[in-house]
Amino acid sequence: xxxxxxxxxxxxxxxxxxxxxxxxxxxxxxxxxxxxxxxxxxxxxxxxxxxxxxxxxxxxxxxxxxxxxxxxxxxxxxxxxxxxxxxxxxxxxxxxxxxxxxxxxxxxxxxxxxxxxxxxxxxxxxxxxxxxxxxxxxxxxxxxxxxxxxxxxxxxxxxxxxxxxxxxxxxxxxxxxxxxxxxxxxxxxxxxxxxxxxxxxxxxxxxxxxxxxxxxxxxxxxxxxxxxxxxxxxxxxxxxxxxxxxxxxxxxxxxxxxxxxxxxxxxxxxxxxxxxxxxxxxxxxxxx
Amino acid sequence: xxxxxxxxxxxxxxxxxxxxxxxxxxxxxxxxxxxxxxxxxxxxxxxxxxxxxxxxxxxxxxxxxxxxxxxxxxxxxxxxxxxxxxxxxxxxxxxxxxxxxxxxxxxxxxxxxxxxxxxxxxxxxxxxxxxxxxxxxxxxxxxxxxxxxxxxxxxxxxxxxxxxxxxxxxxxxxxxxxxxxxxxxxxxxxxxxxxxxxxxxxxxxxxxxxxxxxxxxxxxxxxxxxxxxxxxxxxxxxxxxxxxxxxxxxxxxxxxxxxxxxxxxxxxxxxxxxxxxxxxxxxxxxxxxxxxxxxxxxxxxxxxxxxxxxxxxxxxxxxxxxxxxxxxxxxxxxxxxxxxxxxxxxxxxxxxx
Numbered sequence: 001x002x003x004x005x006x007x008x009x010x011x012x013x014x015x016x017x018x019x020x021x022x023x024x025x026x027x028x029x030x031x032x033x034x035x036x037x038x039x040x041x042x043x044x045x046x047x048x049x050x051x052x053x054x055x056x057x058x059x060x061x062x063x064x065x066x067x068x069x070x071x072x073x074x075x076x077x078x079x080x081x082x083x084x085x086x087x088x089x090x091x092x093x094x095x096x097x098x099x100x101x102x103x104x105x106x107x108x109x110x111x112x113x114x115x116x117x118x119x120x121x122x123x124x125x126x127x128x129x130x131x132x133x134x135x136x137x138x139x140x141x142x143x144x145x146x147x148x149x150x151x152x153x154x155x156x157x158x159x160x161x162x163x164x165x166x167x168x169x170x171x172x173x174x175x176x177x178x179x180x181x182x183x184x185x186x187x188x189x190x191x192x193x194x195x196x197x198x199x200x201x202x203x204x205x206x207x208x209x210x211x212x213x214x215x216x217x218x219x220x221x222x223x224x225x226x227x228x229x230x231x232x233x234x235x236x237x238x239x240x241x242x243x244x245x246x247x248x249x250x251x252x253x254x255x256x257x258x259x260x261x262x263x264x265x266x267x268x269x270x271x272x273x274x275x276x277x278x279x280x281x282x283x284x285x286x287x288x
Numbered sequence: 289x290x291x292x293x294x295x296x297x298x299x300x301x302x303x304x305x306x307x308x309x310x311x312x313x314x315x316x317x318x319x320x321x322x323x324x325x326x327x328x329x330x331x332x333x334x335x336x337x338x339x340x341x342x343x344x345x346x347x348x349x350x351x352x353x354x355x356x357x358x359x360x361x362x363x364x365x366x367x368x369x370x371x372x373x374x375x376x377x378x379x380x381x382x383x384x385x386x387x388x389x390x391x392x393x394x395x396x397x398x399x400x401x402x403x404x405x406x407x408x409x410x411x412x413x414x415x416x417x418x419x420x421x422x423x424x425x426x427x428x429x430x431x432x433x434x435x436x437x438x439x440x441x442x443x444x445x446x447x448x449x450x451x452x453x454x455x456x457x458x459x460x461x462x463x464x465x466x467x468x469x470x471x472x473x474x475x476x477x478x479x480x481x482x483x484x485x486x487x488x489x490x491x492x493x494x495x496x497x498x499x500x501x502x503x504x505x506x507x508x509x510x511x512x513x514x515x516x517x518x519x520x521x522x523x524x525x526x527x528x529x530x531x532x533x534x535x536x537x538x539x540x541x542x543x544x545x546x547x548x549x550x551x552x553x554x555x556x557x558x559x560x561x562x563x564x565x566x567x568x569x570x571x572x573x574x575x576x577x578x579x580x581x582x583x584x585x586x587x588x589x590x591x592x593x594x595x596x597x598x599x600x601x602x603x604x605x606x607x608x609x610x611x612x613x614x615x616x617x618x619x620x621x622x623x624x625x626x627x628x629x630x631x632x633x634x635x636x637x638x639x640x641x
Binding site: 030083111274 | 357404407408410411412413415416417419420421423424425427428431432435555556557560563564567595597598600601603604605606607608611612615
């Protein structure tokens with residue numbers, strides 16, 4: 001009985017970690033700048049490739065993963081400074097621009113990298129509860145998701161950068177009048193978002209087969225989590241991931257992955273009818 | 289006659305003068321004369337380009353005129369494509385029944401658009417969210433159809449076949465006196481051409497009328513439009529269903545043209561294509577969308593012969609350049625310049641010497 005229960009909790013934790021890690025970067029960029037980064041999947045892919053190439057060249061896995069996240073973050077900052085900053089007053093156009101970038105990168109990868117690349121195996125190690133065995137790496141992923149959320153909390157609520165970022169988010173003109181260099185805050189936030197996307201890729205790199213279009217695996221989940229969560233990462237993404245995680249886990253158990261995905265999407269469409277500003281918008285209104 | 293023509297003109301479209309309509313008549317005549325003297329295979333290929341333009345016009349209506357950016361055109365395209373397959377295969381349709389299957393497939397897609405649109409528009413989801421939800425829906429549909437490989441995934445005798453796609457549906461047939469006409473090659477070209485002309489003129493009439501004025505008012509300021517007493521949601525939903533149904537028309541025709549539909553048509557990068565055509569052409573004008581989409585499809589096809597990847601990279605670059613430097617769109621910008629030139633010439637002619 002305990003083993004069954006643990007198995008259910010474990011599966012939920014797995015889905016929850018996936019949703020949090022996939023959505024965190026997207027949610028930060030959306031919350032800060034109100035734009036959706038359609039190249040999110042490509043940043044994830046960047047993290048995956050850097051990690052895999054690092055490991056294949058002899059780096060230990062955690063170091064390679066850090067490199068993956070950092071590379072994605074760096075590319076994010078460069079992209080923001082060259083292209084995205086021109087489009088802040090046109091949120092829809094910035095979506096299209098990132099979509100264009102996404103197309104260029106995916107197809108460019110197909111041209112340069114070929115359609116597949118040897119992967120690195122999942123770190124072995126498992127533990128048993130009752131008659132079931134579980135992969136230890138999945139627990140690492142769950143822990144990473146929790147650490148990421150705590151990290152975001154500390155970054156945005158406990159550091160001076162966080163204060164500047166929140167000020168910029170609330171009222172950019174006023175922040176600028178008070179001497180905040182808002183362009184830098186935007187660039188840094190975009191970089192953090194991109195680095196988190198890269199981290200997501202880096203963490204899942206050992207569990208996947210490598211193809212240049214693999215970003216797709218993450219983006220549907222990332223997008224629906226952000227839609228349900230709304231514009232506040234801390235207030236929105238976690239509850240959204242819990243709710244969607246429960247829906248997804250039960251549907252997965254009932255009828256497999258794809259039904260889980262579709263069911264999640266239907267849940268999202270129902271949720272936005274009731275809570276158009278997402279969970280965080282609803283919580284913020286209640287708190288007022 | 290003149291009265292009818294006048295209702296097609298208005299502030300919501302470029303090209304209202306005698307010069308434009310003479311050009312329009314000329315282009316239409318060329319399009320009608322084109323199959324004479326060309327290989328039926330090439331004519332069928334041209335019909336293929338025309339088929340996609342419906343989806344582009346629908347997106348122009350939603351995005352350019354009403355301000356709803358839907359990323360879901362290819363989802364409705366796919367639903368109608370699969371819908372046509374399922375209905376026509378199960379009816380073993382021939383003759384006029386294929387047309388019934390086609391209309392029913394578009395109807396299914398329209399109903400799907402109505403349901404999806406109801407939840408989003410009446411939930412007052414707008415702008416960015418609208419894009420994400422339609423996008424996620426499209427990708428989820430593609431993923432769903434991609435895994436329907438086994439024999440258990442079928443409706444009646446129509447198998448979905450997962451990633452490989454559904455095939456074996458009949459071509460459209462037009463009931464004619466005595467013998468039905470199989471819509472392939474040249475007959476298909478004419479059918480699509482006339483449908484396209486009718487759609488284009490119909491949309492011009494729509495946007496230049498009272499309905500179109502309300503749409504533009506909603507695009508400019510939804511709140512103000514609402515305060516003036518219009519039920520914004522009703523108009524938005526109507527336009528969403530109409531625009532998505534046009535994508536469905538494309539999907540149905542495409543499936544009947546190639547007797548084939550795959551999940552990849554709904555996935556990436558395919559889902560980005562209508563956005564790129566319309567953004568490049570100029571979303572704010574139907575004529576620009578029509579012309580630009582045709583030009584892009586033609587050049588894309590020419591490039592794909594060499595390398596599909598490079599062609600797609602170029603499309604991505606085109607989208608990026610359009611957004612950064614020509615947000616109103618290339619063809620529309622060109623059209624406006626022509627109009628200004630034309631006006632200037634007229635003014636100098638009229639000036640008393």
